[in-house]
Amino acid sequence: MALISPWRADFPGILALEAEAQTYLDSAATAQKPQAVLERLTDYYAHGAANVHRAQHLPGERATRAFEAVREQLAGWLNAADSREIIFTRGTTEAVNLLAYGLESQFQPGDEIVITALEHHANLLPWQQLAQRRRLKLVVLPLDASGDPDLAAARALIGPRTRLLAVSQLSNVLGRWTPLAALLQLARQHGALTVVDGAQGAVHARPDVQALDCDFYACSAHKLYSAEGVGVLYARQSAAKRLSHWQFGGEMVLDADFQQARFRPAPLGFEAGTPAIGAVLALGAALDYLQQLDSAAVQAHEGALHACLLDGLRQRPGLRLLGAPQLALASFSVEGMHGSDLAHLLSEQGVCLRNGHHCAMPLLKQLGLSGALRVSLGLYNDGADLQRFFAALDQAMELLQ
Ligand SMILES: Cc1ncc(COP(=O)(O)O)c(C=O)c1O
Structure with a gap:
């Protein structure tokens, strides 16, 4: 997962969070801002x-x-x-x-x-x-x-x-x-x-x-x-x-x-x-x-990260991926585990993702869920963010098993 984002350094917020040992994977909620902004x-x-x-x-x-x-x-x-x-x-x-x-x-x-x-x-x-x-x-x-x-x-x-x-x-x-x-x-x-x-x-x-x-x-x-x-x-x-x-x-x-x-x-x-x-x-x-960014390069980077994310999620036993995501994010639940327990253990390990109904309650109800976890990506995320996420997820799932 040596996926490096060439744009990461443009985002002081991402670097500041990294210095606090926080891995930001919640860009669909709100994105970090580049220095130019x-x-x-x-x-x-x-x-x-x-x-x-x-x-x-x-x-x-x-x-x-x-x-x-x-x-x-x-x-x-x-x-x-x-x-x-x-x-x-x-x-x-x-x-x-x-x-x-x-x-x-x-x-x-x-x-x-x-x-x-x-x-x-x-x-x-x-x-x-x-x-x-x-x-x-x-x-x-x-x-x-x-x-x-x-x-x-x-x-x-x-x-x-x-x-x-x-x-x-x-x-x-x-x-x-x-x-x-x-x-x-x-x-x-x-x-x-x-x-x-x-x-x-x-x-x-x-x-x-x-x-x-x-x-x-x-x-x-x-x-x-x-x-x-x-x-x-x-x-x-x-x-x-x-x-x-x-x-x-x-x-x-x-x-x-x-x-x-x-x-x-x-x-x-x-x-x-x-x-x-x-x-x-x-x-x-x-x-x-x-x-001024090379939009093809951004898309390729985001696509490769997303593929990595899906790959990793699909490898975890008991994990249910919602739908068949094409880009940007993935929502999931884990059999027998409460989303809020998982989110709590992930946040204790510095992983910032979203848990809940994602302001789409009727959809979650139709899927038979009261909530789900969601990882969402920005152009500043890289492979190391996903590595930290998966390591934290494995630890959380082991604790809750
Ligand atoms: C698909 C979709 N529509 C609308 C909104 C609402 O956007 P805002 O809260 O910026 O008004 C969101 C926010 O998450 C969204 O994901």
Whole structure:
């Protein structure tokens, strides 16, 4: 397992954790940040913070220019047709909530919203609650044996009553790419809106929203090696016109009276209040950092690490791997052992991984589990991290046997 990450030294957080004898294998929850991101944050605050879109003074203009430049950059990164299609939110969760409130008036009782059985709560609960408010039907696509949404079932369940399809791009539990092209095409055939939750997917393959041909695409900066507090919602211009405003306050208004107001269109109409300016600028630095990497080399490294991870897990007797992960992560349980006992013993040995329901309780219930352990990889992980993990796992399993 002599897999060395050439990018590890770019991440001070990973090196600091290593110095504390901590092995970080929880990047699907949040990723460590490269030096370039830390520098951008410091640089912004050290040179004078200012609010955006308001002030005419020099720091205000500078902040606004830099902020809007990141919107342009994101439009390029996502291959959006226009930077006005990029709305800043606080994260994927807020982006999906924006849609579930903003599209509420588009639905009539009896209309159907389709999701899959593997959705993160962020792409389930906002739709479930909308369905309850408007008396809609929430249709859940079942999974096939490998953990993908079942396309034969999808062909039967996506139909003329389907008004919206919301699916994750890459499962945070099963580590598999969703067959988006087929699912989105079915939804489009019936004139339904399409929402892609790219919180995990955006990290492992650069998204192309025009190739996906989706109406909405959401992701979170903190999983993309940048700071918390910023999410991105791509909203195709034709679909954005169907959104009603949902949060009200500063800078989203065209004209306000005591009794009435008129609001801006997207994007600013959906960015009420002061945004996370420093974190948006940091996201620009994270994208610059990612774009100067050799993406084929990153994919090859992550793929080799993932193969090692699966190999090692499959060798452990009594260990049940969930589904057939393709990349980035692997979730598992061990027969006769409590996940929390294992996680406790692993954490005592300095291994940082995730245990629990992974914000996908219905999926875990369907798998007959109350929880599972999950190892997830970032581009800074290397073979030695996995060696430490397996040594700790063996010791924990021996103790619990
Ligand atoms: C697939 C998926 N969707 C949505 C989210 C929510 O992202 P955030 O907490 O950044 O809003 C996550 C977070 O783990 C996720 O894995």
